[in-house]
Amino acid sequence: LFSPIEMAPRDPILGLNEAFNADTRADKVNLGVGVYYDENGKVPLLRAVQTAEEARVAEHAARAYLPMEGLAPYDQAVQTLLFGTDSPLLQSGKLITAQALGGTGALKLGADFLYRLLDKRLVAISDPSWENHRALFEAAGFEVVNYPYYNPTTHGVDLEGMLQGIEALPEGSVVLLHACCHNPTGADLSFADWTRVIDVVQRRKHVPFLDIAYQGFGDNLQDDAIAVRLFAESGLPMFIASSFSKSFSLYGERVGALTLVTESKVESAMVMSQLKRVIRTNYSNPPTHGAKVVAKVLTDPALYELWEEELAEMRDRIRLMRQALVEKLKAAGVTSDVEFIQHQRGMFSYSGLTQLQVATLAEDFGIYAVGSGRICVAALNHGNIDHVANAMAQVLLT
Ligand code: PMP
Numbered sequence: 001l002f003s004p005i006e007m008a009p010r011d012p013i014l015g016l017n018e019a020f021n022a023d024t025r026a027d028k029v030n031l032g033v034g035v036y037y038d039e040n041g042k043v044p045l046l047r048a049v050q051t052a053e054e055a056r057v058a059e060h061a062a063r064a065y066l067p068m069e070g071l072a073p074y075d076q077a078v079q080t081l082l083f084g085t086d087s088p089l090l091q092s093g094k095l096i097t098a099q100a101l102g103g104t105g106a107l108k109l110g111a112d113f114l115y116r117l118l119d120k121r122l123v124a125i126s127d128p129s130w131e132n133h134r135a136l137f138e139a140a141g142f143e144v145v146n147y148p149y150y151n152p153t154t155h156g157v158d159l160e161g162m163l164q165g166i167e168a169l170p171e172g173s174v175v176l177l178h179a180c181c182h183n184p185t186g187a188d189l190s191f192a193d194w195t196r197v198i199d200v201v202q203r204r205k206h207v208p209f210l211d212i213a214y215q216g217f218g219d220n221l222q223d224d225a226i227a228v229r230l231f232a233e234s235g236l237p238m239f240i241a242s243s244f245s246k247s248f249s250l251y252g253e254r255v256g257a258l259t260l261v262t263e264s265k266v267e268s269a270m271v272m273s274q275l276k277r278v279i280r281t282n283y284s285n286p287p288t289h290g291a292k293v294v295a296k297v298l299t300d301p302a303l304y305e306l307w308e309e310e311l312a313e314m315r316d317r318i319r320l321m322r323q324a325l326v327e328k329l330k331a332a333g334v335t336s337d338v339e340f341i342q343h344q345r346g347m348f349s350y351s352g353l354t355q356l357q358v359a360t361l362a363e364d365f366g367i368y369a370v371g372s373g374r375i376c377v378a379a380l381n382h383g384n385i386d387h388v389a390n391a392m393a394q395v396l397l398t
Contacts, residue, residue, distance in 0.1 A: 012131065012371060013033075013034070013131070013370060016030070016032040016368050016370065017032065017033070019362065019368060020032070020368045023366050023368075027366060027387050028366035028368070029366065029367045029387065031367060031369045031376050031379050031380070031388070032368045032369055032370050032374075032375075033376050033379055034183070034347070034348075034376060035378070036246055036318075036347060036378040037379050038314075038317070039381045039382065040381070041384070043249060043251070044310075044314075045249065046248060046307065046310045047310060048248075048297045048304075048306040048307035048310060049248055049250065049293055049297065049307075051306070052292075052294075052296035052297050052300075052303060053293055055296065056289075056293060056296065063288060065284075066099070066285045066288055066291070067285065068276045068279045068284065069096075069097070069098040069272065069275070069276060070097075070098055070100075070257070070285070070286045070291055071099060071291045071292065073295045073299060074099055074291040074294060074298075075098070075099060075257065076097075077294070077298035077299055078259060079097055079259060081215070081221065081225070081242075081298060082212070082225055082228050082259060083225070083228065083229060084222065084229065087229070089232055089261065093265030094261055094263065094265065095260070095261060095268070096259070096260050096262065096271060096272045097257050097258065097259040097260075098257065098258050098272075098275055098276075098279060099255075099256075099257050099286045099291050100241070100257050100258050100286065101254040101256065101286060101287075102245055102254040103211065103212075103213045103242065103245065104132065104136065104256070106256040106258040107133070107137075107209075107211065108136055108282075109258045109275070109278055109279065109282070110209060110239045110241060110258050110260075111140035111142065112140050112278045112282070113274065113275055113278050114140075114142075114174060114207070114209075114239070115140050115141045115142065116278070117274075118174070118207075120170060120172050120173065121141055121143060122142065122143050122145065122174065123137045123144050123145075123173065123174040123209070124144075124147045124165070124166065124169050124174070124175050124176065125145075125147070125176045126146065126149035126150075126162075126177070126178065126182070127146035127148055127150065128149070128185065128372065129178070129183075130178075130183045130184065133176060133211075137176075145169070147162055147165030147166050147169070148161030148162055148164070148165045149162055149182075149185070149187075150185045150187060152352070155187065155337075155344070155352070156340075157187050157188070159193050159196070163196060163197065163200050166197065166204065166206065167200050167203075167204060169204065169206065171204050171205050171206070172204075172206065172207065173204075173207070174206070174209050175207065175209065177197070177208060177210050177211070177227065178211055178212075178213075179210045179211065179212035179215070179224070179225070179227040179228055180214055180215065180218045180224040180226075180345070181214035181217045181218050181345050181348075182345075182346065183214070183346065183348055184348050184350055184370065184372060184374035185344070185348070186344025186345050186348050186349050188218065188345050188346075189227070191226060194226065194230050198231055198236070201236065202234055207237070208231055208236060208238040208239070209238070209239040209240075209241070210227060210231065210239070210241070211240075211241045212224075212227075212240060212243070213242075213243035213245070213246065214243075214247070214346045216247045216308075217247070217311075217314070217318070217345070217346045218345045218346060220312070221308065228240055231261075236261070237260070237261055237263055238261045239259075240258070240259040240260075241256065242257045242259065243255075243256045246347065247311060248290075248293070248297070248307070250290050250293070250294070253287075253289055253290030253293070254290060255291055314378070318347060318377050319342075321378070321381070321385065322342045322344070322349070322377055324380075325338075325341055325349075325377070325380065325385060325388070325389055326338050326342050328385060328386065328389030329389050329392060329396070332394075333397060334393050334396050336396065340352075341377075347376055347377060348377065349374070349375050350372070350374055351369070351374070351375050351392070352373055353369060353392070353395070353396075354373065355371045355373075358370070358371055360395050361391055361392070361395055364391070364394075364395075365387070365391035365394075367387070367388055367391050367392075
């Protein structure tokens with residue numbers, strides 16, 4: 001049965017972790033991860049999460065199944081977080097949300113649902129994008145193409161290229177967009193840029209699919225949702241995949257959600273009934289714990305405030321590390337432009353390091369980054385930043 005099976009290619013990032021774990025150098029650093037580490041190099045347990053968990057354990061609640069679409073207070077809280085407390089959409093009946101297994105699960109639900117819905121199964125993702133976007137949509141049966149996104153010369157978004165790329169797609173294509181803190185580049189669109197993107201998406205009758213995995217890591221919870229809110233104002237139907245893995249530091253609990261904006265209450269009922277079929281035939285219903293915890297934090301004013309403070313702490317620490325890295329690179333003699341590292345947003349920096357330089361960093365210094373040059377700034381701390389900056393300076397200067 002299994003004899004024709006060949007070894008699947010190694011996941012580039014998980015492969016990197018294996019190489020990192022096998023490295024015996026004491027000062028090794030893993031910048032390849034997609035996880036926020038605190039100043040002590042640990043994945044934090046947020047105080048807001050801990051408090052909500054303690055309250056939940058004290059309830060000694062029985063573990064019945066959740067409905068297919070998940071916990072209702074959670075789904076509602078996700079909508080409020082996305083659209084804002086004052087959004088008329090909240091009461092419109094046009095929103096449906098299904099709790100999902102992380103952001104990945106939300107994307108997969110959306111992809112499976114769209115596959116059933118559309119005749120033209122074409123999705124366009126940014127060049128570059130989170131590496132799982134392509135694989136996930138291909139596995140769901142889509143053809144995946146790229147639209148231009150990153151300009152390595154300016155270290156920013158190639159907006160004109162992006163607009164032209166989206167314009168040129170066949171009408172009715174699915175366009176996957178990173179709502180904030182673009183992974184892997186850290187380069188985001190401005191308010192004005194978004195209005196232009198929305199205009200093209202609308203004109204070409206494309207289907208917008210927003211991926212929001214880092215809400216709160218850019219500026220704050222409100223401003224980071226600007227793309228979602230502008231699309232909502234445009235009145236377009238859309239898909240949104242939320243992830244709370246990073247913002248609640250709940251990676252292993254798999255807390256995410258898929259939200260759809262439909263055109264009417266009647267439509268919502270029908271869409272939800274079909275979405276439930278996708279859920280039922282995949283995993284039947286989602287797990288309880290993470291959603292209970294997140295719903296508690298999002299709906300309890302004191303815990304919400306605490307969570308916002310903790311999110312700000314994470315965001316500010318990343319900014320501090322960006323600034324320190326730039327300063328230390330310059331102090332180590334790097335004269336090329338590195339300021340852009342400070343302006344990129346979210347957990348990552350597209351550092352501009354070449355594949356060869358990344359290999360040298362691993363081999364000579366025990367510093368592991370993704371081959372594309374993506375480094376996780378959230379993995380830097382005061383204990384490892386000098387080693388990283390000096391090593392980066394050495395490879396950049398040779
Ligand atoms: N989208 C993007 C852009 C991401 O970076 C990630 C996680 N790295 C995800 C989705 C998936 O999130 P989750 O871990 O919640 O599945």
